[in-house]
Amino acid sequence: MTTIDKIAWIHVNNGQILCARSKGQESYYLPGGKRDPGESDQDTLIREIEEELSVQIEQDTIHFFGTFEARAHGKSEDITVKMTCYTADFSGILRPASEIEELAWLNYKDLHLVSQVSQLIFEQLYALKWLE
Template sequence: MNTIDKIAWIHVKNGQVLCARSRGQESFYLPGGKRDPGESDKSTLIREIAEELSVQIELDTIKFFGIFEAEAHGKSKDIKVKMTCYTASFTGTLSPASEIEELAWLNYKDLDLVSQVSQKIFEQLYALKWLE
């Protein structure tokens, strides 16, 4: 089985988690992306969030949240995605950039709007009472 290795940022505010939707896609996902060769998790997180959301992650606030795996959305059944998630503070104003068409604050009732791996993350956030 092939695995897509991604880094994701979990940013929760008022019982909702920040999600993004790429141009031409219907599903939302947690912001982040694939690491470049030799790039660390933290460097990937900082780069991807700056590219996608136009904000700067504060390095000293990055905290590991968990690793989640599921079938990759929109791919063949033999491809899964592994998402390593972090929380962190940021500076700047959130604004969609690069391939991102829309940002949305989603809560637990919005499970049907996100990919399978994001659903697993939403389940964990809900169990921790971070999501409404």
Template sequence: MTIDKIAWLELAGGRILSTRSKGKTVYYLPGGKREPGESDLDTLTREVREELAVQIDPATAVHEGTFTAQAHGHTAGVLVQMTCYSAHYEGTPRASSEIAEVRWLTYADRDKVSPVDQLIFDHLHETNRLN
């Protein structure tokens, strides 16, 4: 089984915007699961608006890669496929909905994120986008 998720990559100053949901101990990139009939960009704009109270500009979205790993908190063999986009936005990111905390992370925080996010951190670090 593979869980289909969309994530927003917002990088600034060598750091990446990450979120921690209420009751969770690890950080995740903003985003989430697609609802029936949604496109990638529909999912991206809805999830980011719900989690961070900002508005993504879908016209500026750039596909940054798709990554697959063991799904955090699921039984062995359950995978998550994370399709990542960067995009411009309006507003100031703040914790909303199920989000307890918003933090800017660096590569040194790699051990604090989910397995698929670790792959994304590795990619961004190797391409000199995450310090």
């Protein structure tokens, strides 16, 4: 079994969560990505969000939300993804950058548009009444 270790940003506003879609892909995911060697979770979050969304995470507002694991989207059955999620405030204007083609505000009814691990996160956010 292979596990892909990712860090993700949970940013909810008015009952919707910010998601991204990469160029050439159909499904959406929570912004973030894989850590570089020696990077902490916080360093990874700050770097990935700036690369993907053109905004700066405010380091002193980063809070652990949870870790979720499921089969990796579009990969063989023996590959899972472990997504460690954080909330945080940011400064700047959200704009897709790097490999990101589109940003979208999704809610619980959009569950079918996201990967299995993101569905678990959506379920948790819905149970907490963060998502509509």
